[in-house]
Amino acid sequence: MKKLFGSLLLALLLLPCGAGIALGGEELGGTLAKIKKDGVIIVGHRESSVPFSYYDSAQNVVGYAQDYSKLIVEAVKKKLGVSELTVKLVPITSQNRIPLLANGTYDFECGSTTNNLERQQQVAFSNTFFIIGTRLLVHKDSKITDFSDLKGRRVVVTAGTTSEKLLFLMNDRDKMNVQIISTPTHGDSFRSLESGRAEAFFLDDVLLAGERSRARNPSDWVIVGTPQSYEAYGCMLRKDDPQFKALVDETIASAQLSGLAESSYEQWFKKPIPPRGAIMNFDLSEAMKDLLRNPNDKAFQ
Amino acid sequence: MHWGLFFEQAPFGGVQYYQWLLRGFAVTVELSVCAWVVAFLAGSVFGIMRTLPHRAFRAAGGFYVAVFRNIPLIAQFFVWYLVVPELLPGSLGRDLKAMDPEIQFFILAVACLGLFTGGRICEQVRSGIQAQSRGQLSAGLALGLTLPQCYRHVIMPNAYRIIMPPMTSEILNMIKNSAVASTIGVIDLSAQANRLLEYSARPYESFIAITLAYVTLNFTVMFLMRLLERKIRVPGSTGGRHV
The missing domain is CATH 3.40.190.10 (Periplasmic binding protein-like II)
Structure with a gap:
């Protein structure tokens, strides 16, 4: 047991040495290096957080937060300069989302996770994509x-x-x-x-x-x-990974400033949504309008 | 383990956590006492009906037992909570739903738990009556007593004495079953424990505390029932010492 723990510790210490890969002058680290090395990006998603992240009738993951996930995957592809990247989807729950992110089961998630100071002890949060x-x-x-x-x-x-x-x-x-x-x-x-x-x-x-x-x-x-x-919903990322967080933040901010976020909002909160064509009929709140003008990653509590 | 938890300030109500549990304990005791009154009355009435010579009475008693003993308790709670108010005539259902929720849920829980337990008491009363020799009734009638008089003075006094031990178990069962009332919004001991768990995130302390509370309550009832049993038993019958 002790021996196993020792070798794990050693591996952890050595990890950053192997993970740094040079790319056009910028050193890749953390999550981006991991994705580059494996050729796989693992995206966490919820199963029934309607209309943020859930299954439609064909068992595809859809939703307002999932739209952001897709944008982030595209941004990662562009950043790494690859045209093909295997995207693996992992369902997560409120109970397991933090441990599974920390142990590397998935790389990031956009669902319905509140960004608060308590959670910031364990994980990092991207720019806010929804305010309730x-x-x-x-x-x-x-x-x-x-x-x-x-x-x-x-x-x-x-x-x-x-x-x-x-x-x-x-x-x-x-x-x-x-x-x-x-x-x-x-x-x-x-x-x-x-x-x-x-x-x-x-x-x-x-x-x-x-x-x-x-x-x-x-x-x-x-x-x-x-x-x-x-409460502010943000995408959840591993802690102490500034490179990946900067990329995700930038992706969310540009979607919000370009009007892309608002059209996604229209689709999920104003129009009939899968699986049964229910309508949320939920107008943009003042807090949300403010967010779309000034993207930020502030937690409310 | 962090037993100081119970003396910490609760997030609302301006009280300490242990006071949440005390209030829950009080509700559990009140609910059990009221439900027991209903159960005892309903059980006795229908139990006696099941032994009467008239077929209609026997059928009514049988129907009561069949309905209330064969449906799971939690399903009965939901029927009382969701269905009964919609079936009440006139504005009665609306008035019921407009009552103070604390009182409203308590009344529904007393009715539900009382009638459910009554179904079981009913069968015990019947067996207490039928355990006695038929000669008792015949002798009573031969002496010129009416049927109600026979039940009142000859049969029932012995029947209740015979069924004291199983009735004690039934009271203990009912106290434990009362925890199901928390599913329809009665803030009893187990609901308070769940609330304590939600706000303090301390499952061990919360549930050890309510386990002790239920055990204490049940031991008290057991002790009192044993005293009562000793006091009322007839020498020479059902465990009484021969003289």
């Missing part, structure tokens, strides 16, 4: 237009979410007397709302739009209220 705000889903005839209208109402949240914590805190702080229902899944929460048990559903706006697109009458439900918190 926590808001309310209510019936279109309800009198609720913002959080101040929640006094004495029944509000549903999904257990363990940021919104649950925020709602309890808000309730304590402002003495709002909100009756809080906590359910295990977003689907359960939406059913509470749809059946009339809850009068509002407090969650990330894009997830609310996703639940709404599955409703019996999607047009009955509206997303309202001032966002109570923001």
Whole structure:
């Protein structure tokens, strides 16, 4: 065991020596060197993060975040000066995405991973490609237009979410007397709302739009209220790999500044999407418009 | 292991983590007591019906047992939670859903857990009645007692004594089953443990704590039931000492 550990350590120490390959004056390191050496780029993706990264009816990985993944693969090809690069797709989950990235199972992922300071201890994040705000889903005839209208109402949240914590805190702080229902899944929460048990559903706006697109009458439900918190979704990369991060950041920034990102947004958030032609009907938020004008990799918390 | 966890400040509510568990414990006790009242009443009524000479009563008792004993508890919880409010006549369902969720879910859980356990108590009551010799009833009737009087003064006092031990197990089962109520939003002991786990990311401490809480509750019930059993048993029958 000790011997094995020793040789692993040795290999790790020697790795940077072998990995540096000269290319037009610039020394390739980290992930780019690995891709060059193997001739393979391994892209992590989600299986059901609609509409970011998920399977369509033909089991292809599609989505708004997947569009960015494709752009990044193209940029890597260009950077390495190769015309053919084998692209391997690896499905990941919220639980395994960080360990699998760190141990080299995949090279990067664009899905629905929040860039926060805690995760930055373990991994790096690219420029932000999506910003969510926590808001309310209510019936279109309800009198609720913002959080101040929640006094004495029944509000549903999904257990363990940021919104649950925020709602309890808000309730304590402002003495709002909100009756809080906590359910295990977003689907359960939406059913509470749809059946009339809850009068509002407090969650990330894009997830609310996703639940709404599955409703019996999607047009009955509206997303309202001032966002109570923001989260930034970024592509996740290995830590301490400035060369690869610069390439990914540049790719995302140019897509956002050129209008490419906005047309991808139109496709995934305004039009019918696979597999069943549901429509998210989710407008660009103010925070998103701002992001498309000023690409950045800032975490909100 | 980090046992100081329970005295750390919870992320909301302005309390410490152990107070979450205490509130959950209180809800579990309240739910168990209320559900037991329902179970005991329903079980007794339908259990007696299953032994009556009239066919209609027997059929009704049989139907009750068949329905509530043969459907998994979690499915029954979801029926009470999702289906029953939609089936209630008039605006009753809407009124129910507009109640304070804490009270609403508690009422639904009491009904569900109580009637489910009642189905099992019903069979125990029936076996307690049928375990007695038929001569008891005949003798009662021959003395000029009416059928209800026979049940009240001759059969039931002995039936309840006979079924004390299995009934104790049933109460313990019911307390454990009450954890399923957390699936419909009752914030009981197990729901609080899950919440504790979500916010502290400490599974060992959370679940060891609720294991101890359930065991303590059940040991207390077991102890009290044993005292009661000793107090009411008839000398010469069901474990009572002969004199």
